[in-house]
Amino acid sequence: MARRRHEEEHDNHERWLVSYADFITLLFAFFVVMYALSSVNEGKYRILSNSMVVAFRNAPVNSVGQTPTVMPTPSPAVATPLASKASEGLRQKEREKMRQVAKNILDVMAPLVEQGxxxxxETSRGVSIEINDSILFSPGQAILKPPLAKAMLSVAEVLVAADFPITIEGHTDNMPISNAQFPSNWELSAVRATTVLRLFADAGIAADRLTAIGYADTRPVEPNLxxxxRARNRRVTILIDSTIPEKSTELDLQGAATASPGARAALPPAAR
Incomplete structure (x- = not known):
């Protein structure tokens, strides 16, 4: 009888293993929960947090129970068409202003327009004035002919009153040139564009509105055969550009587009 009681008491000494196993199980569950909390999706958490802040910041307080009532926030889809409509209205007004500038230039250069x-x-970017370089420069030269210098000054007077960015482009044909002043058509086209730019600057057009580009024979409008x-391709083009800011889209490392918070003003091609 005493031996049986001794065996039962011996078995009771091992009951601590049950409590130990329960403790280990709870500890494991605790660390699993902690790991789950540490792996919260940051993007979804930020969206939820911002939504809660906006909702409760604008929520009126109920005078009876002092319980905040969450008011639905307006959908951005309602504001988007309005903003788009306003932007389209600005573009339309600017387009009309550009057309008026183009009409004034046509009046100034009417004889040359009649001669072709x-x-x-009118382009998607603005208004383009295309001038045959045979009336502006002698072959292989970049000095304005005196009669056309006066006509270009009249054009400059029209452009001074506007606030549009202006890009002057020099173009040549594909006939090679190589002399002490111009080793290639690149230099010739660039210097011709710069010559017109300097005339416009001297006439009072702000320097930050002007850009000169030399394209050589890389932008033909007719075959050079x-x-x-070739005569049509030898030209100087004056582009009157838009002033409405452009919306920019930033690309991440994966190439996905993300909305940029700001917008930049339209710039001439060389400055973009």
Missing amino acids: KVRVL LADG
Whole structure:
């Protein structure tokens, strides 16, 4: 009888293992929960946090129970068409202003327009004045002919009153040139564009509105096979650009587009 009681008491000494196993189980569960909390999706958490802050910041307080009532926030989809409509209205007004500037230039250069030496075109970027370089410069030269210098001054007077960015582009045909002053058509086209730019600057157009680009023979408007086509390609183009800011889109390392918080003003091609 005493031996049986001794065995039962011996078995009771090992009951601590049950409590120890329960403790280990709880400890494991605790660390699992902690790991789960540390792996919260930061993006979703930030969206939820911002939504809660906005909701409770704008929530009126109920005078009876002092319980905040969450008011629904307006959907951004309502504001987007309005902003788009306003932007379209600004673009339309600017386009009309550009057309008026183009009309004034046509009036100033009417004789040359009738001769087919000057063309005024409306493009997606603005208004483009295309001038045949045979009336502006002698072959292989970058000095304005005196009669056309006066005409270009009249154009400058029209452009001074506007606030649009202006890009002057020099173009040549594909006939090579190589002399002490111009080793290639690149230098010739760039210097011709710069010559017109300097005339505009001297006439009072702000320097930060002006850009000069030399394209050589890389932007032909006609094939260079015939003399008429080469004559058409030798030209100086004056582009009147838009002033409405452009919306920019930033790309991340994966190439995905993300909305940029700011917008930048339209710039001439060389400055973009």
